[in-house]
Amino acid sequence: GAVVSQHPSRVICKSGTSVKIECRSLDFQATTMFWYRQFPKKSLMLMATSNEGSKATYEQGVEKDKFLINHASLTLSTLTVTSAHPEDSSFYICSARGEGLVHNEQFFGPGTRLTVL
Amino acid sequence: AQTVTQSQPEMSVQEAETVTLSCTYDTSESNYYLFWYKQPPSRQMILVIRQEAYKQQNATENRFSVNFQKAAKSFSLKISDSQLGDTAMYFCAFILYYGGATNKLIFGTGTLLAVQP
Numbered sequence: 001g002a003v004v005s006q007h008p009s010r011v012i013c014k015s016g017t018s019v020k021i022e023c024r025s026l027d028f029q030a031t032t033m034f035w036y037r038q039f040p041k042k043s044l045m046l047m048a049t050s051n052e053g054s055k056a057t058y059e060q061g062v063e064k065d066k067f068l069i070n071h072a073s074l075t076l077s078t079l080t081v082t083s084a085h086p087e088d089s090s091f092y093i094c095s096a097r098g099e100g101l102v103h104n105e106q107f108f109g110p111g112t113r114l115t116v117l
Numbered sequence: 118a119q120t121v122t123q124s125q126p127e128m129s130v131q132e133a134e135t136v137t138l139s140c141t142y143d144t145s146e147s148n149y150y151l152f153w154y155k156q157p158p159s160r161q162m163i164l165v166i167r168q169e170a171y172k173q174q175n176a177t178e179n180r181f182s183v184n185f186q187k188a189a190k191s192f193s194l195k196i197s198d199s200q201l202g203d204t205a206m207y208f209c210a211f212i213l214y215y216g217g218a219t220n221k222l223i224f225g226t227g228t229l230l231a232v233q234p
Contacts, residue, residue, distance in 0.1 A: 001164075032218060038160075043208060043226050049219045057219050091160060104150055104212050106222060108162035 002028045006109035021079045021112045023094030029074035030096035038091045084116045119144045123225035130199045138194045140209030148214035151192045157205040204232045
């Protein structure tokens with residue numbers, strides 16, 4: 001199956017700093033990428049959808065200026081948490097779908113655990 | 118709007134036994150996909166099984182099978198011969214067949230399955 005990677009897998013940062021998380025599709029071109037946030041033992045909460053070369057579509061209640069999403073190429077999307085605070089600590093997961101894959105099937109990255117001190 | 122409901126927050130099953138996880142959904146559309154995803158303690162999302170709504174035959178993947186009842190909007194997952202490695206959070210998900218560039222998965226709240234030795 002198609003592979004999606006995320007980097008870093010874990011990050012610890014101080015309050016007020018910015019953190020960038022990368023999501024890469026390794027063996028396919030990702031026309032659409034998704035960013036999710038997940039709290040322990042809870043479901044995935046979609047934050048935003050990004051299509052290559054265009055602005056991300058954010059879900060209601062997600063702060064666009066806090067969670068900056070860039071999808072500059074067909075294999076890379078980034079999520080930047082700006083001025084992170086302890087309440088931003090969470091598990092962030094990306095997923096992707098693309099051309100040539102099973103219709104509407106999404107492939108998930110392994111996730112990034114963010115801890116803000 | 119589409120919704121997915123999983124009414125069993127937690128379930129437990131003995132190794133080698135069979136267990137069924139429930140999922141109901143609501144939509145006014147007729148063309149869509151349904152999925153079951155598994156999220157083990159590693160938190161990597163893994164696709165277990167997929168069902169296209171236009172197919173009457175229930176999907177099966179080795180020990181995993183579904184009971185898809187379109188009229189009742191029900192999509193349960195049966196795990197036969199349960200193994201310790203099946204211990205995970207299981208999410209039911211829905212996506213429209215045609216939903217445009219921002220077509221997105223709608224997840225249920227999840228069922229935490231524990232397989233007991």
